[in-house]
Amino acid sequence: MIEPFLSAVPVLKKLEDAGFEAYFVGGSVRDYLLERRISDVDIATSATPDEVKEIFTKTVDIGIEHGTVLVIYRNRSYEVTTFRTEAEYKDFRRPKEVFFIRSLNEDLMRRDFTMNAIAMDNSGQIIDPFAGQTAIKEKIIRTVGNATDRFQEDALRMMRAVRFVSQLSFDMEENTKKALIELVPLLENIAIERKRVEFEKLLLGSNRKKAIRIMLETSLYAYLPSLKNNKDSLEEILSYELQDLAIHEMWSLLVFCLKYKGKQMETFLRNWRLPLKEIREIQLILFYLHKRLEQEWTVYDLYTSGSTIILSVEKLYQVLKGNKENETIQKWLNLYEDLPIKNRSEIDVNGVELMAWFNQKGGPWLKETLFTIEQAILDRKIVNDKRKIKEWLMECNQN
Template sequence: MIEPFLSAIPVINRLEASGFQAYFVGGSVRDYLLNRPISDVDIATSATPNEVKEIFQRTVDIGIEHGTVLVLFQNKSYEITTFRTEGEYQDFRRPKEVSFIRNLDDDLKRRDFTMNAIAMDRKGKLIDPYNGQSAIRNKIIRTVGSANERFQEDALRIMRAIRFVSQLSFSIEDETLQAIKKLVPLLKNIAVERIKVEFEKLLVGENANNAILILLRTGLFAYLPGIRNYISQMESFASLSFKGLKKVEMWSLLLFSLKLNNTSVEAFLREWKLPVKEIKEIQQILFFLEKRLEQEWTVYDLYLAGRKVLISTENLYGVLKGLTNIDSLTHWLNLYGRLPIKQRSDMKVTGRDLMEWLHADGGPWLRETIFNIECAILAGDVPNDKEKIKEWLIKCSQK
């Protein structure tokens, strides 16, 4: 047993001491068996939400109608969910009702894939009624029971299956894959925000190339915002070697592959419900990527881009040029590091200074003059020193 399971054992002990069953379940158990990093653990129990709240002093109702209570214990938080069965689903996403039960096997039966339907007790013993360990050993994604039923219950599971291809480098077994092809139109019923979460995890997975090809082969791509008419571009995107790129870089590379103009880029990302801050960052990366493909960085472009956008742009430049080791990144970062200013606020003069020195009111000239000073500092024509700038400016104004 390893962390974070070890820290959570006292939680399970307390539930068991109160007469209830409790187990680690879900992705944490799967990732433990795969020797993958585990960020947090989920616990399933025979105790009802009210019984859980009686056992622990500090709790938060985060999904109590579905049996989930957040327990705050020893400076950590744990989601504890009551064993349950689910009634008829509505909107191909949510059950109309859930029933709390005392039986673990029936709780595991409602889960999506066999690799996620394994429970583990506090001693590390595995409860695996649906052969999830076998699926993990064979790197297979298979639904618990009928694939048609599981996907009709919750159509987002279709997207999750392909996301796991990317994250785990598993294959989808044939019955599950055929059900995906048949039922993929059900994704029309799923909110874009939920699809986006799965798609972004897919984009940054180790096997994203293969997962993107599955999106195309199953027809799922047609139900992703803005992508329906870009099959050949998506194929080109999937052919790139982009392991290790961050989420915002993958969005940028996808959009570069789709060859959208700046206005279409913003509309595309808004359709995906991306935050405005991320949209602007992606637009910046695309702007500088286009320039980088035409020429090397200028000092002023390094300044405008900033360190973060510089790194992302150079990473994508390496992908598009098929470079495995981008030595140039170090060169450009060193050059950026030697810039006398990194942003306009670093300048030792203000617009008020300029108006006083030149005895002039504000106007269009002020913006232009600040820009000229900015360029002069970056070019090394004048140091970023208030008196030196004043001398340089007065001298220029007398010419």
């Protein structure tokens, strides 16, 4: 057994010492078997939420109606969830009622895919009633039980299936894929925010192109915000090498292929419920990308964009041009780092001083003068020094 399981073993033992069962479950066990990096662990127990709260002194109710309590133990936090089964689902999103049970097997039975229906005890022994290890070995995404039932319970599981294709490079089992094709319209019942979470994970997976192909084959894309009539644009994305693109760069590439600009671009991103800050960053990336496709960077564009935008734009430029060498990316980043100033606030003179030098009140001339100084410093016509700037201005004023 490895971390972070080792640090969490005492939590399992405290539950067991109190007379309850407790296991590691879900994605952390799956990733352990796949030898993938594990960030945190989930714990399932036969103890009810109230019983969990009696055992541990520090807890937080984060989803107690669904049986989940956050346990804070030895300065670490663990989500501990009671074994449960669920009544009939409503709106293809959530169960009408949750029932707490004492059976691990019944708890695993309600999970989405066999690879996620595996438990591990405090000694590292695996409990695998639905052949999840076989699915992992065969690299197959297979639902626990009938695929139609699982997808009708929660339609988002269809997006999760495709997301796992991207993240794990697994294939989808035939009956699972057939059920997805048949039931994909149920995604209309799922909140856009939930779809976005899965879509962004899909866009970042190592096998994202394979996942996008499945989206096209199954028509899943047609039930995502503003993508229904844009099959050609998604197919265009498949023509590019997408490795190493971050999420904002993937969104930017998608918008670029959609050929959206201005208001249309913003509407598309807002339809996906992206935070405004992220929308603005994507808009900046695309603004400079379109300029970059027409000409090389100017000093002023490097200055106004900043290193983060420069990096994203250059990565996308290389993707669109089919270039594999990254030397030019570093070239432009080096030129940015070599700029005499990175921000107007770094200019060694301010508006109050300019008004004093010229004995004038504020007005449009002040903004124009500061811009002139800024340009001159960037073009290395003057040094960013108060005395030198004043001398240069006075000389310009005389001419």
